[in-house]
Amino acid sequence: MHLSTKSNQLQEMLAPVVESLGYDFWGLEYVSQGKHSVLRVFIDHENGIQVDDCAKVSRQLSAVLDVEDPISSEYSLEVSSPGMDRPLFTLEQFEKYIGQVVSVKLRFPFEGRRKFMGRLNGVEGSDVVVQVDNHEYCLPIDSIDKANVEPQFK
Structure with a gap:
């Protein structure tokens, strides 16, 4: 799918981090809405995804995002399993x-x-x-x- 330049930049930065932790990078959604912007990263694994997996990935992604600072405004980071109604990106x-x-x-x-x-x-x-x-x-x-x-x- 067509991704915005910002989404492409975020995907190139974050996918290797997710994969280095042993998870599949499923995709991301970046919704820019001023102070209520959301960066949602979907991860997957052959054994499924638990809350602890999301927390582990979230900590790593937060560290990378803090250093690289690709989003200048306030935003919330969410790490999630794609779920049963999984979004399709590719x-x-x-x-x-x-x-x-x-x-x-x-x-x-x-x-x-x-x-x-x-x-x-x-x-x-x-x-x-x-x-x-x-x-x-x-x-x-x-x-x-x-x-x-x-x-x-x-």
């Missing part, structure tokens, strides 16, 4: 969830709409293929603002 992540139900929100309307919820049918080039009812949409990953797996309970 084509590789979308590929892992083919066959699942996903919700996708675009930055700009595509065929008259910005929100899509349906079965993830695949990835073609740099497009994510989502089937909504009986129609397939090829959504360019660069135009996706936010995407999540929708948990299905039987």
Whole structure:
């Protein structure tokens, strides 16, 4: 997905720190809202994520952020598991969830709409293929603002 320059800078700085601690860097969200800005970092591990894992990663990331100071305004740092409704950031992540139900929100309307919820049918080039009812949409990953797996309970 298209990331802002700030998000790219933060990802390049923080991903190696997360991975050096033995976790997978799943992605990040940076929401700039003055004093209420939030930097949310998602981590994953094959054995799952516990609160202690988030605290450990948070301490390390805080130390790096304090030294590097990439965000000049006040913000809150949150470290979290991606959870069951995990956000999807990369084509590789979308590929892992083919066959699942996903919700996708675009930055700009595509065929008259910005929100899509349906079965993830695949990835073609740099497009994510989502089937909504009986129609397939090829959504360019660069135009996706936010995407999540929708948990299905039987």
